[in-house]
Amino acid sequence: MSVLPVPPSPILLLDLAAEHALLQPTLGEALREVLDLAAFIQGPAVGQFATELGEYLGGAHVVPCANGTDALTLALMSLELPAGAEIIIPAFTYVATLEAAALLGLRPVLVDVRPDTFNIDPAAVEAALTPRTGAIIAVHLFGQCADLEALRTISTRHGVALIEDNAQAIGATFRFTNGETSFAGTVGSVGTTSFFPSKNLGGLGDGGALLTHDQARAALLRQLANHGQSQKYHHQRIGLNSRLDTLQAALLRVKLPQLPHNTAARQAVAARYDAALAAVPGLAIPARDPRSSHVFHQYTIQLAETSRRDDLQNHLRRLGVPTMIYYPLPVHAQPAYAYLGYRPGQFPVAERLCDAVLSLPIHPLLTEEQQEYIIGGISAFFGS
Numbered sequence: 001m002s003v004l005p006v007p008p009s010p011i012l013l014l015d016l017a018a019e020h021a022l023l024q025p026t027l028g029e030a031l032r033e034v035l036d037l038a039a040f041i042q043g044p045a046v047g048q049f050a051t052e053l054g055e056y057l058g059g060a061h062v063v064p065c066a067n068g069t070d071a072l073t074l075a076l077m078s079l080e081l082p083a084g085a086e087i088i089i090p091a092f093t094y095v096a097t098l099e100a101a102a103l104l105g106l107r108p109v110l111v112d113v114r115p116d117t118f119n120i121d122p123a124a125v126e127a128a129l130t131p132r133t134g135a136i137i138a139v140h141l142f143g144q145c146a147d148l149e150a151l152r153t154i155s156t157r158h159g160v161a162l163i164e165d166n167a168q169a170i171g172a173t174f175r176f177t178n179g180e181t182s183f184a185g186t187v188g189s190v191g192t193t194s195f196f197p198s199k200n201l202g203g204l205g206d207g208g209a210l211l212t213h214d215q216a217r218a219a220l221l222r223q224l225a226n227h228g229q230s231q232k233y234h235h236q237r238i239g240l241n242s243r244l245d246t247l248q249a250a251l252l253r254v255k256l257p258q259l260p261h262n263t264a265a266r267q268a269v270a271a272r273y274d275a276a277l278a279a280v281p282g283l284a285i286p287a288r289d290p291r292s293s294h295v296f297h298q299y300t301i302q303l304a305e306t307s308r309r310d311d312l313q314n315h316l317r318r319l320g321v322p323t324m325i326y327y328p329l330p331v332h333a334q335p336a337y338a339y340l341g342y343r344p345g346q347f348p349v350a351e352r353l354c355d356a357v358l359s360l361p362i363h364p365l366l367t368e369e370q371q372e373y374i375i376g377g378i379s380a381f382f383g384s
């Protein structure tokens with residue numbers, strides 16, 4: 001039996017324990033302050049965090065809520081669409097994007113994505129528009145903006161709201177042809193994000209937020225997220241109980257200043273993968289849209305021969321290299337969404353991606369040595 005090589009140090013997909021250890025005294029202090037003040041719901045840290053995140057995102061209004069899925073639900077609620085209105089959604093996304101629409105009695109209308117960027121295909125969006133279309137949801141998958149130029153044009157031309165699911169691309173920017181540069185999540189009518197611990201800006205539990213430059217919409221969202229009330233016990237609308245805990249806001253205030261540095265560290269890891277893997281036959285490195293920055297929530301390669309994808313994953317697992325498949329099934333193949341009536345073969349790009357993609361370890365503390373080891377394992381697999 002041959003002896004397998006071992007990594008220079010244990011390789012993780014994400015090393016939150018180590019990231020938090022570096023912030024230990026400040027996180028502990030934030031926790032203690034929340035304990036002392038005992039204002040666990042809507043305490044001062046919530047508003048402070050919203051202001052600070054808004055400043056980071058170019059002056060957007062930030063409305064915190066309980067999680068990224070609620071943010072999508074609240075975004076759709078704020079549009080006050082008629083029952084059964086159609087919501088155009090990419091077929092290659094996390095299920096939450098669909099779930100929010102379905103729960104509200106709106107009709108998810110799936111469209112295919114671009115094979116290079118994984119993001120919603122604007123031509124497919126245009127083809128899916130009907131008089132019943134209520135909104136388009138763009139997902140900035142893996143950390144790179146969808147084609148916001150084309151999507152904004154479609155949204156304006158047809159008077160259909162654009163929602164940006166920005167759970168994976170906080171801090172990414174998009175440059176429009178008119179020279180304007182905007183933060184992901186602040187271009188459409190409303191953007192949503194998640195502070196799930198593994199996101200680029202993660203809390204120590206669930207959390208989420210809505211982003212918008214529209215002050216009136218921010219006020220409406222704030223009301224909807226708090227039982228539809230603007231004044232205690234006076235309810236203008238049917239809302240949700242969806243608030244960011246004071247504790248999470250206080251911890252996120254500690255983590256937010258690390259975001260630019262962490263993003264740069266992820267980008268450096270991605271650049272090293274790019275350089276080492278671009279010439280490996282049999283795989284494609286993630287395509288970059290020159291108009292968008294990429295914050296690399298995931299570094300996702302595609303295998304030319306989809307039949308070898310699981311072999312590569314197993315090969316790397318044996319070497320002590322964890323990888324993930326985001327996502328193994330397109331949303332229209334999920335039993336919960338069978339009622340939408342889609343058939344296999346309807347979204348060929350999304351379906352192929354589910355068989356071809358593999359996300360490699362990428363996080364701010366991944367060392368060059370660890371990365372060399374991962375790259376060596378991949379190169380050995382392809383015999384290059």
Ligand SMILES: *Cc1c(COP(=O)(O)O)cnc(C)c1O
Nearest residue numbers: 067068069094096167194195196
């Ligand atoms: C994580 C995620 C969500 C949901 O966020 P939660 O905070 O887990 O509810 C929604 N959309 C996308 C694309 C995500 O990655």
